[in-house]
Amino acid sequence: MSLAPRVVLVHRTTEYEELVAHHGTHGQAAFFLSSRGRDIAEVAERHRLTRRALAEVTAAIPLTWRQSRVERADLDRFLFAPEDVVVVVGQDGLVANVAKYLAGQPVIGIDTDPGRNPGVLVRHRPTDAATLLPAAQAAGTGAEELTMVEAVADDTQRLVALNEIYLGAVGHQTARYRLGLEDDGGVVEAQASSGVLVGTGTGATGWLRSVWQERGATLELPRPTEGRLLWFVREAWPSPATGTSLVAGALSTTARLHVTVESERLVAFGDGMEADALELTWGQSVRIGIADTSLRLLG
Structure with missing residues (x-):
């Protein structure tokens, strides 16, 4: 029964x-x-x-x-x-x-x-x-399957969000890390920035859209049910040791953004919930991409 x-x-x-x-x-x-x-x-x-x-x-x-x-x-x-x-x-x-x-x-x-x-x-x-x-x-x-984003650390910590995931320093100070795209031939860049934002089509009505608009990005914003994410590096700082060539892009269903921490402590949190964050220390890595789960929302 x-x-x-x-x-x-x-x-x-x-x-x-x-x-x-x-x-x-x-x-x-x-x-x-x-x-x-x-x-x-x-x-x-x-x-x-x-x-x-x-x-x-x-x-x-x-x-x-x-x-x-x-x-x-x-x-x-x-x-x-x-x-x-x-x-x-x-x-x-x-x-x-x-x-x-x-x-x-x-x-x-x-x-x-x-x-x-x-x-x-x-x-x-x-x-x-x-x-x-x-x-x-x-x-x-007729429920809509809204795409979600996930971050998975090398120690199996996992975070899922509906709008966006932000990776950066506590207090939004300078974050140092190495960033690369797993499907981009292994190109990796050391960066110092205000953090990395990866968002969904649902998030395109909020924080992601704000960054997209401010940046004047030519990338098309994803739809909430689309299997595509956008990512932006916020205020990347150019220096002899850090670059600014990888600062925005799209992630398809299988693509992942790969970040290796080069700060004492970085955090990744979703949908503005800073109290529920992944704690990442020097040398740890995290992969961010489309989650294998979605939100079933009745229209």
């Missing part, structure tokens, strides 16, 4: 909850915000919208299904199961936060504040949940 599906509601603590927890009362939180030119009414309204969205999605879960909730801060300690349907209630970034912990489970993004969120990944309204949940379990749901 197979298990009934389980809906996992992923959410994050609202700004209002954080303020009240820190200041003790609504009134104290209101005073704190007013001293900085803000009105607590706006913060409380976003909190109300989030709680209402969670309630509406919860009410739409079929009675025979199981359910669970996990806050963003607890994602690294939560065990997702193969039969889960993951419902992210919040902002686009929350979908990216949960993506690295999944292994093919369908994901539904619920926008709690339409008009404020871009809605790139949280594409649905809370009222859509009643239709989307059964559809997530049906064959041929």
Whole structure:
């Protein structure tokens, strides 16, 4: 007998909850915000919208299904199961936060504040949940397979991200390393820079696009479902010992960027989550390319 599906509601603590927890009362939180030119009414309204969205999605879960909730801060300690349907209630970034912990489970993004969120990944309204949940379990749901990026170190550490992976020094100081493309005849260049950014088509709506636009790159940005990544070296520094000839490019399905660390400590983190990073020391190497897993997002 197979298990009934389980809906996992992923959410994050609202700004209002954080303020009240820190200041003790609504009134104290209101005073704190007013001293900085803000009105607590706006913060409380976003909190109300989030709680209402969670309630509406919860009410739409079929009675025979199981359910669970996990806050963003607890994602690294939560065990997702193969039969889960993951419902992210919040902002686009929350979908990216949960993506690295999944292994093919369908994901539904619920926008709690339409008009404020871009809605790139949280594409649905809370009222859509009643239709989307059964559809997530049906064959041929039409879910998009969003390409992800991974970094694998020589000591088997592995990091997966939906938007991008950044490799650089802690505190964004100068990073020193040797960089090469594994499918480029073994060409390797010693570099000193502000770090290396490798992003997906989903990341092309955020940090990757910012670097691409600032650079005036002629490379075409990848689509979210395309098996192609773009990479950029940020602020490469030319010197007698370091070069700037390998500063941007694309990675296909099998291509990998190979980086050997020549600093005391570098880190690689994904989707802005610096607290969850690969720690790399002098002489270690890391390979960055398309991950063998993708995010199944219901359109």
